[in-house]
Amino acid sequence: MVRLRKFSAYQNLERPYTRISKYTKKNYVRGGFPNLKITKFDMGSPSRTYDTTIRLCVTLDMNIRQNALEAARQTSNRVLEKAIGKDYHLRLKLYPFHVLRENPLASGAGADRTSTGMQKAYGKPIGSAARVHAGQTVFELRLAKANITTGRLAMERASKKLPCHCKIQVIEPAVV
Numbered sequence: 001m002v003r004l005r006k007f008s009a010y011q012n013l014e015r016p017y018t019r020i021s022k023y024t025k026k027n028y029v030r031g032g033f034p035n036l037k038i039t040k041f042d043m044g045s046p047s048r049t050y051d052t053t054i055r056l057c058v059t060l061d062m063n064i065r066q067n068a069l070e071a072a073r074q075t076s077n078r079v080l081e082k083a084i085g086k087d088y089h090l091r092l093k094l095y096p097f098h099v100l101r102e103n104p105l106a107s108g109a110g111a112d113r114t115s116t117g118m119q120k121a122y123g124k125p126i127g128s129a130a131r132v133h134a135g136q137t138v139f140e141l142r143l144a145k146a147n148i149t150t151g152r153l154a155m156e157r158a159s160k161k162l163p164c165h166c167k168i169q170v171i172e173p174a175v176v
Contacts, residue, residue, distance in 0.1 A: 004067070004127075007163050010100050011062050013131055033099060034125045037070045041095075043077050044088040050142035053171040054151045057137050060164045063129035064138070066096040072161035076139065076154040083150040088143040090154075094136075096128040138162065145172065 021027055058064075073092055080088050101123030132138070139158055141151050152168060159166035 005102070007065065007068075010065065010129060011163070013061055013063060016098055030122065031099070031101070031125045034127055036096070036128070037066045038073065038092065038096070039070070040073070041092045043073075043090040044080065045086050046089045046091075048087070048089070050089065050144060051173050052143055052145045052148060052151070054141040054143070054148070054155055055137045055169040055171070056139040056141075056155045056158055057135055057167045057169060058132045058162070058164055059134055059167055061133050062164055063098060063100075064094070064096075064132055064162060064164070065100070065127060065129045067127070068162055069094060069096065069130065069138075072139070072158035075161055076141075076158040079154040079157055080141075080143075080150065084143065084147050088141060088147070088151070091140045091142075092138070093140055094130040094132065094138055096130040098129045098131050099125050100127045100129055102126045132164075138166070 069092065073090075077090060080090060103118070103121045103123040105117070139155065141155065143151050148170060152170070155166075155168045159168070
């Protein structure tokens, strides 16, 4: 199995490459979209009403790979299911649209015959990432006010799986 590259190779926000031609039928992105690793975007019971919202917000502009989003979703969902049951609604608010590409260069004996170097360096799709800006919400968790400590713990666990610093915002209803 091929190892993933370090995240720093894909961290910066860059303009996605799109082929631009004077013929509109030839304007496209070559190579297809890789399979999505994120299995669910809504967890728990979305139809119930809850009085408290906890948000996990990003503090930097960057790409977040789909692997990191799925890992954060799984860890936070596991904490919530064990402690609360199904009495919450966790929503992943990002979708990884940005295709990450890699130009595989052969190395070792006989590499000069198999590799084209930078001659046709468009690259093959290896994964996808979500483009995130500072202050944008990654996860939104709605739950009862009695379970705020469990919700904060779940968001902290999720933030440790993401490649950036995150802020946890608790929004409680106004007391009248």
